Amino acid sequence: xxxxxxxxxxxxxxxxxxxxxxxxxxxxxxxxxxxxxxxxxxxxxxxxxxxxxxxxxxxxxxxxxxxxxxxxxxxxxxxxxxxxxxxxxxxxxxxxxxxxxxxxxxxxxxxxxxxxxxxxxxxxxxxxxxxxxxxxxxxxxxxxxxxxxxxxxxxxxxxxxxxxxxxxxxxxxxxxxxxxxxxxxxxxxxxxxxxxxxxxxxxxxxxxxxxxxxxxxxxxxxxxxxxxxxxxxxxxxxxxxxxxxxxxxxxxxxxxxxxxxxxxxxxxxxxxxxxxxxxxxxxxxxxxxxxxxxxxxxxxxxxxxxxxxxxxxxxxxxxxxxxxxxxxxxxxxxxxxxxxxxxxxxxxxxxxxxxxxxxxxxxxxxxxxxxxxxxxxxxxxxxxxxxxxxxxxxxxxxxxxxxxxxxxxxxxxxxxxxxxxxxxxxxx
Amino acid sequence: xxxxxxxxxxxxxxxxxxxxxxxxxxxxxxxxxxxxxxxxxxxxxxxxxxxxxxxxxxxxxxxxxxxxxxxxxxxxxxxxxxxxxxxxxxxxxxxxxxxxxxxxxxx
Numbered sequence: 229x230x231x232x233x234x235x236x237x238x239x240x241x242x243x244x245x246x247x248x249x250x251x252x253x254x255x256x257x258x259x260x261x262x263x264x265x266x267x268x269x270x271x272x273x274x275x276x277x278x279x280x281x282x283x284x285x286x287x288x289x290x291x292x293x294x295x296x297x298x299x300x301x302x303x304x305x306x307x308x309x310x311x312x313x314x315x316x317x318x319x320x321x322x323x324x325x326x327x328x329x330x331x332x333x334x335x336x337x338x339x340x341x342x343x344x345x346x347x348x349x350x351x352x353x354x355x356x357x358x359x360x361x362x363x364x365x366x367x368x369x370x371x372x373x374x375x376x377x378x379x380x381x382x383x384x385x386x387x388x389x390x391x392x393x394x395x396x397x398x399x400x401x402x403x404x405x406x407x408x409x410x411x412x413x414x415x416x417x418x419x420x421x422x423x424x425x426x427x428x429x430x431x432x433x434x435x436x437x438x439x440x441x442x443x444x445x446x447x448x449x450x451x452x453x454x455x456x457x458x459x460x461x462x463x464x465x466x467x468x469x470x471x472x473x474x475x476x477x478x479x480x481x482x483x484x485x486x487x488x489x490x491x492x493x494x495x496x497x498x499x500x501x502x503x504x505x506x507x508x509x510x511x512x513x514x515x516x517x518x519x520x521x522x523x524x525x526x527x528x529x530x531x532x533x534x535x536x537x538x539x540x541x542x543x544x545x546x547x548x549x550x551x552x553x554x555x556x557x558x559x560x561x562x563x564x565x566x567x568x569x570x571x572x573x574x575x576x577x578x579x580x581x582x583x584x585x586x587x588x589x590x591x592x593x594x595x596x597x598x599x600x601x602x603x604x605x606x607x608x609x610x611x612x613x614x615x616x617x618x619x620x621x622x623x624x625x626x627x628x629x630x631x632x633x634x635x636x637x638x639x640x641x642x643x644x645x646x647x648x649x650x651x652x653x654x655x656x
Numbered sequence: 657x658x659x660x661x662x663x664x665x666x667x668x669x670x671x672x673x674x675x676x677x678x679x680x681x682x683x684x685x686x687x688x689x690x691x692x693x694x695x696x697x698x699x700x701x702x703x704x705x706x707x708x709x710x711x712x713x714x715x716x717x718x719x720x721x722x723x724x725x726x727x728x729x730x731x732x733x734x735x736x737x738x739x740x741x742x743x744x745x746x747x748x749x750x751x752x753x754x755x756x757x758x759x760x761x762x763x
Contacts, residue, residue, distance in 0.1 A: 323763040411763040413728075434760040439671050441760050465759060469728025473718055475672060477762035487763065 241364045248361060249373045256380060283567070283654055284308055289381065290566070293335050294656030303562040306503030307335065313502040314338035316400060318391060318419055319409035320367040321345075322354040322482060323433050326491035327407055327498070329357065332375045334499050338383045339375070340403055343367045344390035354484035391415060396422045405501055407494050408432040411476060413468050420445060420461030424452050431497045432461060435487035436480045442493050447501070528613040530620050535636045539644040542606060552603045554596070558618050559609050559642075567654050569608075569645075577614040580621065595627070604634035612641035661689040663697070663750050667706065671758030673729065676713040683710065687748065699731070700744035702754065719756075730757045 297307045317324045320343040345367050347358040362370040372384045400422050408419045423430040427449040433442045450457030555572040564574040575594045609615040615637035628635045646653040667683045674681045731738040732755040
């Protein structure tokens with residue numbers, strides 16, 4: 229690039245980049261408008277009884293974050309914490325790009341990015357938010373335009389300058405947590421010292437060639453001198469290394485996937501710190517049962533058609549007051565907490581599944597004593613698979629009083645409920 | 657005194673330090689149990705030994721500065737920070753794993 233970057237060339241590139249940004253914004257607007265039109269068409273007059281409810285997230289957010297919300301370590305509470313969180317990413321390079329992509333994807337409420345550099349061609353093999361047409365553009369602007377396309381729900385703050393001892397406090401104080409994605413000891417000490425003084429947790433990473441290092445600092449972030457607080461960068465490295473021993477990526481080289489994985493780990497630690505309803509660590513991640521999490525692939529066909537009712541039939545039945553019954557919701561608790569039907573009882577599939585089917589328990593502890601012995605039981609789950617398995621199980625255990633009590637499931641589960649009865653039901 | 661006795665240890669380098677040691681990350685060494693004065697060998701002795709006998713690179717100051725392991729290098733003795741083990745005065749035991757990690761700064 230040396231010598232060729234005339235002002236005209238820079239301007240040309242900026243124009244190309246701005247035009248692309250405009251195209252993307254127009255597409256976003258068109259998408260939003262079509263979504264709005266769709267939702268106003270699907271009004272109550274068409275769908276029958278729609279109960280007006282206030283959900284803490286928008287319909288789009290339930291869809292967007294559903295796959296992480298049903299991870300027990302996150303849940304609806306974790307998602308709301310992420311939405312309320314604000315994270316500062318210092319450096320929009322090899323670490324900051326992947327870290328910010330995952331944090332934007334996860335739904336962090338406010339993301340700030342600090343960087344004074346412009347995009348260079350030599351950045352592109354690892355700095356995944358920038359592209360060829362953005363060469364010459366401010367890294368922060370390039371990064372944020374892509375992040376907006378990924379997730380427009382988030383508030384992005386652009387800080388298009390380098391951190392200095394003069395501006396650092398004003399910037400860092402606006403955020404809950406800081407990611408150090410910089411590339412020099414000077415900025416690392418500056419950020420760490422600031423985080424100690426302002427009591428912000430700090431996730432710091434670095435990479436060179438094929439090595440990467442990750443360290444979570446100042447956690448918990450207690451006032452300076454409090455021995456219960458976590459160590460800071462200066463605690464671990466009291467003396468800075470001699471300047472000639474500091475090797476930059478430009479000098480030492482760096483593999484894209486190496487620095488990429490370090491940035492991704494920073495995002496994981498940040499999500500962990502913000503959403504933490506429980507500890508999510510790499511050890512726990514490795515121990516997670518992915519087969520269980522991914523669920524059953526083949527559709528379940530356990531029940532005969534007379535053992536199942538449609539969601540709209542169930543809604544009719546609810547409207548006939550006095551028709552006493554029990555609605556048994558067998559989704560896991562983390563899902564039940566996201567949304568549930570009034571009056572339903574939650575007994576997760578995993579706990580029921582643990583009971584031996586051949587053992588006859590006519591009155592399990594979850595069955596209300598006040599429920600008449602002939603009142604029907606309807607079983608519901610997310611998609612209508614687990615509910616079939618549980619219905620069969622309940623019948624085999626004798627809760628159906630030898631057929632005098634009706635036990636059946638809602639066909640298609642809450643997916644059908646949303647389609648047939650309540651269009652406002654969050655699809656997570 | 658059995659001055660002929662040796663101790664087998666493993667010394668590892670990472671974060672770029674391996675470049676000072678023939679680009680080998682892992683070195684299996686056999687070190688004498690006692691130094692010239694008859695004292696048990698410790699990490700301080702090992703660092704000098706690495707500098708004089710094992711390092712082929714001439715940039716000794718990238719590893720040792722003013723007689724100490726230079727700032728920015730973490731020393732782990734069997735995966736524990738050497739500050740917990742008495743630093744340079746820690747006496748080497750058979751099959752110890754000593755890891756020198758240079759802090760990285762790139763991003």
